[in-house]
Amino acid sequence: MPRFQYVLFDLDGTLIDSAPAILASYRQAFATAGRTPVVAIDESIVGPPLVETLQILTGTKDARLIDELAAHFKASYDTTGYRETAAYAGVGDMLERLAAGGRTLAIATNKRLHPTRLILDHLGWSGYFKTVYALDLFEPRLPTKAAMIARLMDDHDIPEHVSVYVGDRSEDGESADANRLPFFAATWGYGSLVPAEMAAHWRAFATPAALTAALLED
Template sequence: MKKHLIFDLDGTLIDSAPSILHCFELAFRSTNTPLRMALGNEVIGPPLMETLKRLSGSEDAAVLNTLAAAFKQHYDSTGYQQSVVFDGVPAMLQQLKAEGYALYIATNKRFDPTEKIMAYLGWQDFFAGVYALDYFSPALKSKAHMIGRVVAEHDLKIQDCLYIGDRLEDGQSAEANLMDFVLVTWGYAGDVALRQPHWQCCDAVPDLPALVAGLCVDNAL
């Protein structure tokens, strides 16, 4: 039976794309660094330094660190407040919590702005744990490792857990931990056709609790 629901954040619970893309634009402009690719939703999701490498076309640590500092200055001060909650998400989280599920967040977003977003939205009481790659020391290298650490930190059983995210990487990270996965399509899923056939797919926020409940029944049979 699924008891523990682990959520991605960007593209799953919040639409952070406009604020993140704006802060990337400000970071490159303020440091006079040329952008090597267009800013679009496809750059949302991976860890910050990985995205900066793609956007700058550079592996130079000095360039990347300068860009990262500029991005953090903009995003961590006010940019994170521009994140938009997807319609129906607060009610959905409230319903799942009321039905007895333990909720967690495991995101590639840095922990500092993640924590600020939780406080800004008043979501602290929804979640039994909020995790990011840099929550751990040393920082973890992948979301797959992070999901594994969340399971270990709370002494969970894999068969009792479900990961919920909007990108193919989310599904692959769940797969690496032998964990069931739900792909939500209202975020930045991109080519949903590439999803694994055994992944569940959810097209509307209000439908998620029923889908999760159905998985619980199926797994109990």
């Protein structure tokens, strides 16, 4: 069996540049609600789950306000906004090569499940992935990305010694560590880890082509 038979991917900032679409929908949500965010709506907020991000943007955990803004966000993003999502250059080729090489691919993302599936269908990628996990796949929702990865691996009998997690943020690396998985950092995305943020045992890749070569090593 190949060293990396199972490749688990983060989504936003790793496979797709979803920032423009996400940021536009956040701005639309605040405009529709007649609210002003307390921090800038820019690429630094992309990555955490929707509710957590809205709490950051509003500076409050008021459930009524968060629910209102979440509904406005979904009305924008889940209808037309997600279609503005772009694949990073080389990612489509990477997925095709990994699938052709017999690797088993999965997604573990903080993104909600519904728009994740819409985006994968939109990009023509759904067939590459054996399974797609999101925090809201279960009720109650999973508490962390580390818990989500653990659940995915347990549900699908994925052994850690032939698996790897690929992401673009320190949270991704820490979640991989929590599950005793190697972590490969995709440094081409907006969550790109700088050397000072990299743990010594993590590996960084500047292009999908370089990552593909590593994942296809036997």
